[in-house]
Amino acid sequence: xxxxxxxxxxxxxxxxxxxxxxxxxxxxxxxxLAVGIIAAAAxxxxxxxxxxxxxxxxxKLWHGAVQSAENSxxxxxxxxxxxxxxxxxxxxxxxxxxxxxxxxxxxxLRLGIxxxxxxxxEIVENTDAVIQRYRExxxxxxxxxxxxVNSVADMLAMVLGFVLAWxxxxxxxxxxxxxxxxxxxxWIRDNLTLNVIMLLHPLDTIRxxxxxx
Numbered sequence: 001x002x003x004x005x006x007x008x009x010x011x012x013x014x015x016x017x018x019x020x021x022x023x024x025x026x027x028x029x030x031x032x033l034a035v036g037i038i039a040a041a042a043x044x045x046x047x048x049x050x051x052x053x054x055x056x057x058x059x060k061l062w063h064g065a066v067q068s069a070e071n072s073x074x075x076x077x078x079x080x081x082x083x084x085x086x087x088x089x090x091x092x093x094x095x096x097x098x099x100x101x102x103x104x105x106x107x108x109l110r111l112g113i114x115x116x117x118x119x120x121x122e123i124v125e126n127t128d129a130v131i132q133r134y135r136e137x138x139x140x141x142x143x144x145x146x147x148x149v150n151s152v153a154d155m156l157a158m159v160l161g162f163v164l165a166w167x168x169x170x171x172x173x174x175x176x177x178x179x180x181x182x183x184x185x186x187w188i189r190d191n192l193t194l195n196v197i198m199l200l201h202p203l204d205t206i207r208x209x210x211x212x213x
Contacts, residue, residue, distance in 0.1 A: 030108030034115040038155050041119035045148045050126055052148045059149060066188050067139065072146045075153045081180040082192035083118070083154040087161020088177050090114035111162055118158040122151040137202040139190055139210045 046052065053059050054073035063074040071077055094110040097103070105113075124130060126145045134140045146154070165173050185191040189210045198206060 027108055030106075030112050033112045034159065037112070037115045037119050038152060041122055041155065042148050042152055044123055045126060045146075045151055048123070048126060050145055050148050050151070054147055054149075066190070067142055069142045069144070071140065071143065072150050074147075074150060076157075077150075078184055078188045078190070079195075080154065080157050081184050082195065083157035084161035084164070085177050085180055085192050086118060086121075087114065087158040087163070088165045088173055090117060090158070091162045091165035092173075107166055111159070114162050115155065115159065118155050122146070122154060126151070133199060137207075138195060138198045139188075 051073075054070055056070060056073070058074075060070075060074040061076060063070050063077045065071060066078055072079065091110065091114065094105065094113060098105045098110070131143065131145045134143050164176070168176070181191045181193060185194065189212075194206060194210075197203065198210075
């Protein structure tokens, strides 16, 4: 979802280019802000009592069993694509907000806002009330919350999605989002769309279909 953003403006008084809002200094600053937000969220999750890593004592690159106590405990799993799609949605939403309101938000600032939103969701998602809601209404029967390493990996997956949306043409981003949603939906009968529906307004038809997986 590329967009035109003006490059550095000349500054006649100094006779050299004046850094733009997406110049190297701003990019480094916003990257540090994103890292700081992720680190702060990890500390909050630890304070909430979330385990640093899986209680099994290992950290896997991939864990593919959805109905398992180790789901959402390792670096990546079937729900990682959902967080990549979060990045697509945050990028698109903030871009549209910028256009609709006339606010000129740099890409780096939008990334910082997106990381803050994702970090906020990771914290809310790991509260006792939401964990219990997941167990009651979705297929995550063995879900007891994310490990901190999984939450950090999910936030980084969102960053990946945001960067892809920034660099890819709009049709490619939309196509990739559909592939991720439909592919995950086919393999595990769950995805971001179904997860949101079942969390907010559970439907017996969807629950019965997911139970047949």
